[in-house]
Structure formats: C-alpha cells, structure tokens
Amino acid sequence: MATDSAVSAGPAPARRLLLLLVPALAVGVLSALVLLGVSLLAEQLQDVLWETLPDALSVGRYSSLWMIVMLTSIGLVTGLAVRSVPGRAGPDPATMGLVDPPLPPGVVPGLLLVTVLALAGGVSLGPENPITAANIALAYWVGRRFVPGAPDGLWLGLAAAGTIGALFGTPVAAALILTETLTATPGKGALWDRLFGPLAAGAAGALTMVLAAHPSFDLSLPDYPGTHWGDLLSAIVIASAGAVLGLAAVYAFPHVHRAFRALGHPVLAMTAGGLLLGLLGALGGHLTLFKGLDEVKVLAADPGGWSAAEFGGMAVVKTAALLIAAACGFRGGRIFPAVFCGVALGLCAHALVDGIPVTLAVTCGVLGILLAVTRQGWLSLFTAAVLASDMSLLPLLCVATLPAWLLVTGRPLMQLHKDGTPLR
Structure with a gap:
C-alpha cells in the first residue's frame, strides 16, 4: 500500500498537518456515508427478501427450501450483474485485499450494487473489502481533481482509514491497521506525523457512523471473573484452534477458487456458489x-x-460458507464472518469445558481465526479485545497471540495472484 507518500519525506510541520486535516475529515465523513448508505439499502432489501417475500408466498422465512432457493437466486442475479455492469464490478475478489490500488470510478456503481445483493441475500461476507475499494476509488478520483498536486497515496490512505474507522466505530482500528503498513523509516518522518491524516479520517468516519447509526461491537458477554493459571492454557489452545480453522479455509481457498473458475462463466460460478x-x-x-x-x-x-456439537457445527459451516462465498465471485469482506466463526468456536470450547470463562473462550476464538484469515495482528487483537470490553483480558490475549501467530506466519494468504496462486 502506497500510503507512505501520504505526507512527504522529512519532518512534518504543524502547518502541513493542519492543511491535511480538511481533506482527511471530508474523506472520513464521505467514507462513512457510503458505508451507511450501502448498509441501509442492504437492510431494506434483506427485509424484502427474507420477510416480505416468503410471508407473501406462505413459505417459512428461514426454511431449508427458502434458504436454498434464495441463495441460489442471489448467486444467479449477482452473477448476471457482474457480467453486465461496467468493469465487471472490479477484479476477481479472490485477488483483492482489504486495501488495494484505486479502481476506475466507473466500476464503483456496479461494485456497490453487487455488494448490496450479497449482503441482503445472506451471503457469508461482510462489507469491508468492497466498501473500502469503492471509497478509495472515489477519494482518489475526486482528490486528484480538486487537489491535483497531492500525492496519489494520500487519498488511498485517507479513504482506507475513514472506511475502517466507520466499520469499527473507532479511529483506533484504522490507526492500528495502518501501523502495520506505515513503518517509521529514516528520512520519511516520524510515524505519528504519517498517521496524522489517516487518524483524522478514521475519527471522522467513526464519529459519523456512531452519531448516525450507533453501532456496537460489545457482545454483552459475562464479566470475566479474573485470571487464573488454567486460563493461560485455555487461551493458547483456543486461539491456536481458531488459527487452525482459519488456515484450513486459507489452504482450501485456491483449490475452491480453481473449481469455480473451471465452470468458465461468472454466472454459472456464482449460481453454483449460491446453491452451495x-x-x-x-x-x-x-x-x-x-x-x-x-x-x-x-x-x-x-x-x-x-x-x-451445534456450536462447533456452526463454526465449521460458517467457515465453509465464507470460503465458498469468497471463492465463487461474490464481492464482500471476510472479517465479520470470521468473527462469527471465532465466537461459535469459543462457545463450543466453553460448552465442552464449562470451567473456561465464556468471555475468554469467545475472544480467543475470534483472535485465532482472524489472525489466519486477515494476517493483521493488530486488527485481530483489537477486535478480540473490543468484543469483551474488559481490559483485564488483554494480557492473556497478547500471550495467546504468540503461538497462534507462529502457526499462521509464513503461510499463504487468503488472497490470490491473478494466475490463481496464493500470495504469501
């Protein structure tokens, strides 16, 4: 990610940072509004598809028949949309990460359309990847016209931070993610100078979303009773199990993607994916x-x-659904479905050994699977911690991160090159 050019090399004086504040705030607010608009539209369509329509047809809203019919139909419709919209709604999503170079602006409407269809239709993907891509494209396109002298990487960094801040309802998530890509190297300025603009954009995106929609990641989990020696072993085992579950999807990803590509047509691939x-x-x-x-x-x-067994089954099914949805061509992100997998896995561990505190089990399950699926250490640790809203868990989570990270580091990513081979 080329965000290192967001501010030029050398010490950044306060005046230059203040000049950065206005575009940062504007990009952050607009990023949140795009996310909010897509989310509201998807929710309205979801109500129609999963409540109004089955009620009108006297079919159970979540009967097996309706789920199979609806998701197959969503696959068909989304495949047709991908084939028809300009730019085919962007590159193959299997080749895209959370933050990538700007797409042409003409691709954005189609990308948002197929994202709404996937979110409303029940596809096991979140909004983060396509919304981030759309906001980067829009910020880059608008920014180059109004501030033509600004570095190209500025708009990429601001849009990514604004979107991530809006998604999580806090600018800290944006700062932590960008910390992994913005390293303080000699001659390029202090790290916080380089994070100033993205942090402002993240704050603007987060505040806009909080004021407009009041999102919350707090799961209202039981209070953590306090750390015991047995909790240390539990944390390590559960986080590592989550990492193994995530790695299973990561290693299967190129093979499943290849199978769908063998169908030779996006409509067939997405219809088949929807059926599955x-x-x-x-x-x-x-x-x-x-x-x-x-x-x-x-x-x-x-x-x-x-x-x-039921919690474990849901964790495995959701992981398989995430794998298929990401491989067959649906546009969407992997963070939110992975959180579900981790929570289900943690609750499975608690159900197996009721002496493991629920909060510890859930947060460690989420931590492990996010490390494998996203390969973002700060994001995984932050997400796990914010689900519990209990700082006494943080030392245990930090320890549990270490063996889980050893399992995932150096492994393939859940992202492919254009030839179908996995990134590392």
Whole structure:
C-alpha cells in the first residue's frame, strides 16, 4: 500500500498537518456515508427478501427450501450483474485485499450494487473489502481533481482509514491497521506525523457512523471473573484452534477458487456458489447466513442455548460458507464472518469445558481465526479485545497471540495472484 507518500519525506510541520486535516475529515465523513448508505439499502432489501417475500408466498422465512432457493437466486442475479455492469464490478475478489490500488470510478456503481445483493441475500461476507475499494476509488478520483498536486497515496490512505474507522466505530482500528503498513523509516518522518491524516479520517468516519447509526461491537458477554493459571492454557489452545480453522479455509481457498473458475462463466460460478451456500444454510441454520454481525450477538446472548456439537457445527459451516462465498465471485469482506466463526468456536470450547470463562473462550476464538484469515495482528487483537470490553483480558490475549501467530506466519494468504496462486 502506497500510503507512505501520504505526507512527504522529512519532518512534518504543524502547518502541513493542519492543511491535511480538511481533506482527511471530508474523506472520513464521505467514507462513512457510503458505508451507511450501502448498509441501509442492504437492510431494506434483506427485509424484502427474507420477510416480505416468503410471508407473501406462505413459505417459512428461514426454511431449508427458502434458504436454498434464495441463495441460489442471489448467486444467479449477482452473477448476471457482474457480467453486465461496467468493469465487471472490479477484479476477481479472490485477488483483492482489504486495501488495494484505486479502481476506475466507473466500476464503483456496479461494485456497490453487487455488494448490496450479497449482503441482503445472506451471503457469508461482510462489507469491508468492497466498501473500502469503492471509497478509495472515489477519494482518489475526486482528490486528484480538486487537489491535483497531492500525492496519489494520500487519498488511498485517507479513504482506507475513514472506511475502517466507520466499520469499527473507532479511529483506533484504522490507526492500528495502518501501523502495520506505515513503518517509521529514516528520512520519511516520524510515524505519528504519517498517521496524522489517516487518524483524522478514521475519527471522522467513526464519529459519523456512531452519531448516525450507533453501532456496537460489545457482545454483552459475562464479566470475566479474573485470571487464573488454567486460563493461560485455555487461551493458547483456543486461539491456536481458531488459527487452525482459519488456515484450513486459507489452504482450501485456491483449490475452491480453481473449481469455480473451471465452470468458465461468472454466472454459472456464482449460481453454483449460491446453491452451495443455501445448502450450507440449511445445514447450519439461518444464523450462519449473512455477514454475521447481528447473528453473533444472538449466539453470545445465550451461551447455553446450543450444545458443543451445534456450536462447533456452526463454526465449521460458517467457515465453509465464507470460503465458498469468497471463492465463487461474490464481492464482500471476510472479517465479520470470521468473527462469527471465532465466537461459535469459543462457545463450543466453553460448552465442552464449562470451567473456561465464556468471555475468554469467545475472544480467543475470534483472535485465532482472524489472525489466519486477515494476517493483521493488530486488527485481530483489537477486535478480540473490543468484543469483551474488559481490559483485564488483554494480557492473556497478547500471550495467546504468540503461538497462534507462529502457526499462521509464513503461510499463504487468503488472497490470490491473478494466475490463481496464493500470495504469501
């Protein structure tokens, strides 16, 4: 990511940083508004597809038949949309990361359209990747016209930070993610000078989203009773198990992607993907559909409501759904579905060994699988910690990160080169 050019080399005086504040705030607010608009539109369409329509047809809203029919139909419609819109809604999503170079602005409407279809249709992907790509494209296009002398990397960094800040409702997430790509190297200025603009954009995006929609990642988990020696072993085992589950999807990703590409047509691939997602939904239940942010709160609200086998089954089904959705061509992100997988895995561990505190099990499950799927250490640790809102867990999470990171580091990424081979 070329955000190192967001501010020029050398010590950055306050005046230059202040000049950066206006475009940073503007990009942050606009990034949040794009996310908010897409989310609201997807929610309205979701109500029609999963409530109004099945009620009108006297079909169970989340019956196995309706899940199979709906997700197959969404695959077909989304495939046709990808084929028809300008630029085919962007490159193959299997080749895209969370933050990539700007797309042509003409691709953005089609990309947002197919994102809304996937979010509303129950596809196990989140909004983060396509929304970030859309906001980067828009910020880059507008920024070059109004401030032609600014470095190209400025708009990429601001849009990425604004979107991430809006997604998580806090600018800290944006700063932590960008810290992994913006390193303080000699001659390029202090790290916080280079983070100043992205942090402002992240704050603007986060505040806009909080004021407009009041999002919350707090799962209202039981209070953590305090650290014991046994918790250390539990944290390491659960985080490592989450990493292994995530790596299973990572290693299967190029093979599943190759199988869908062998169908030779995006409409066929996405229709087949939709059918498989419908079958998985029928197997795992309706909670394994959609991006998972609302559904994970249902799980966390009733840790004793399912057996260990049922929680484990949901974790595996959701992981498989994430794998298929990402490989067959649906546009969407992997963070929110991975959080669901981690929560289900953690609740499975608690159900197996009820002496493991629920909060510890859930946060460690999320930590492990996010490390494997995103390969973002700060993001994984931050997300796990914010789910519990209990700082006493942070030392345990930091320790649990170490063996889990050793499992995932150097492994392939859940992202492919254009020839279908995995990135490392």
